[in-house]
Amino acid sequence: MIDFVEEYMSDKSMPDDNGFDEQRILIRSVSKALPLIIKNELTQRQSLCLRMFYVYGKSQVEIAKELKLSQPTVSRHIKSAKDIVNKFLAYSFYSVKQANEQWLRLE
Numbered sequence: 016m017i018d019f020v021e022e023y024m025s026d027k028s029m030p031d032d033n034g035f036d037e038q039r040i041l042i043r044s045v046s047k048a049l050p051l052i053i054k055n056e057l058t059q060r061q062s063l064c065l066r067m068f069y070v071y072g073k074s075q076v077e078i079a080k081e082l083k084l085s086q087p088t089v090s091r092h093i094k095s096a097k098d099i100v101n102k103f104l105a106y107s108f109y110s111v112k113q114a115n116e117q118w119l120r121l122e
Contacts, residue, residue, distance in 0.1 A: 020069065020097045020104075044111040045104055052103045053096075061096035064089050 053062050063082070067073045075093070079086045 018097070018101060020065070020100050041108060041111055041115070045107055048104060048107045049100070052100050056099050056103060057096050058092075061092045061099070064092040065096040065100070068093055 053065065057065065060082075064078055067078045067081070068075065073081070075086050075089045078084075079089045082089070084092075
């Protein structure tokens, strides 16, 4: 299974908007769903730990100190958040991929 969190949160180089190839559509679609999933499906603590780790590049130890948690607790929050996000993004990825394949057959 694809680790969508690793793919889309750690890679800052999104392709430009020129063109409509399947990979570009998939990446843009999944990246649009990601903030909604983080906002609506994660606890505040999971969301915060995930963003601090991937967006701000903090280590688990740094996050633990800042949030006054243990490093294993931060690790669990990140893992739980990734599991939830990956589950929802896998559904999104599958749906967009199916729509793309149908669209391409119609061309």
